[in-house]
Amino acid sequence: MASAVEKGKKVAAYRAVDENITADHKVIGIGSGSTVVYAVERILQRKELQHIVYIPTSFQSRLLITEGGLTLGSIEQFPEIDVTIDGADEVDSQLNAIKGGGACQFQEMVVAKAAKKFVMIADYRKKSKSLGTEWVKGVPIEVVPLAYKVVMQALNSQLSVKPQFTKLRMAVQKAGPVVTDNGNFVIDAHFGPIADPYKLGQEIKLLTGVLEVGLFCRMAEIAYFGEEDGSVDIWKRQ
Template identity: 80%
Template sequence: MSSNPIETGKKLAAYAAVDEHITADCKVIGIGSGSTVVYVVERILQKPELKHLIYIPTSFQSKLLIIEGGLTLGSIEQYPEIDVTIDGADEVDPQLNAIKGGGACQFQEKVVAEAAKKFVIVADYRKKSSNLGVEWVKGIPIEVVPMAYKLVMRSIDSKLSIKPIDSKLRMAINKAGPVVTDNGNFVIDAHFGAIDRPLDLLREIKLLTGVYEVGLFCGMAQMAYFGEGDGSVSTLSA
């Protein structure tokens, strides 16, 4: 077990989610993206009875985890009905609404989460929040068609019922230019502060021309597992 308490907590939360929700009776499992999901796949690989299941990735990262683990890779086109999807989150409120997309995979993550009979979140305690937008201050990730990104940025500032505190095009770190998603799109990060009605905001943003997907996941998760700083695991249920 890692000497880093944050990593220890994430691992314990991921292990608990796998142990309680993925069984040999399942057929198709969705595998999310992010640092916590590494531990999800690690736990799956420790259970030989789960080897025969089909695993659907949400990103290039999770696809590699599935392939390198020797698991059976599937696609959402082949398997539009998923038994369980386990994924991380950037922030989770008490109603299990979440902000996702810090890794720019929000579209695939939402598709695979919506296809699942059960959607489970795993995260560390720092991701728990009284309201979305309080702990995660980098903004809601909004995936946009490249040619429309300036239009969308103007619309975010002028057409929504609440105004953003800040909105910016996400730039790549180790290359010149913007981050490009697996779908070939750009990402705008729009910070609104504490969000009282995330579902209403999600609907407003989705209606803006040029928006591909929004990193607000509202009313989707059934359960969340959080690794606490003391090594314990806490849960929230919808």
């Protein structure tokens, strides 16, 4: 029997697909994570969406697309996307988000920014008044491997906000660090409650060796949260 969390993910994903993807669309971005699995499940149930080209943000979403028999495309082929649907690790009331718990933040950022409309889906646990309060594992930062120590030093010395901790993310069933789909490392930097996530993201992005930062600010138009009782809470950017 599915848990309340899984049921929440499913209802949020289904409703997001039903309200944001139509047969008139030509290219759709597919994000990464456990909630996105349900979005693809819903797409496969709707036969009128089978002709659309789908752009993945990770190896995981590439598999979801190809194993579902959908048309796989690339961002090189289709740099303009109608809608991108993706999950999130934490979302604040302004629809700023922390993403990258699955180490896919660079490709997720590329596909999100290429979209005319960016939609987020999550369960109720991901709602937050301030980023860095519910998701305490840190802001994911993708870095070029040879520069990871330089970046860690810079995070602790060159930002307007000092992190509470920085750590290189290590693999669970492999000796050594997590390696992204792009062959890079991930640093997780926890800042506590983030007063200005957009500013912090810009500061981190400027550090030499940083490829991308898991702070998705001023991007999403709408977010769907599946609640424990099976309802969906919808937040729209003001």
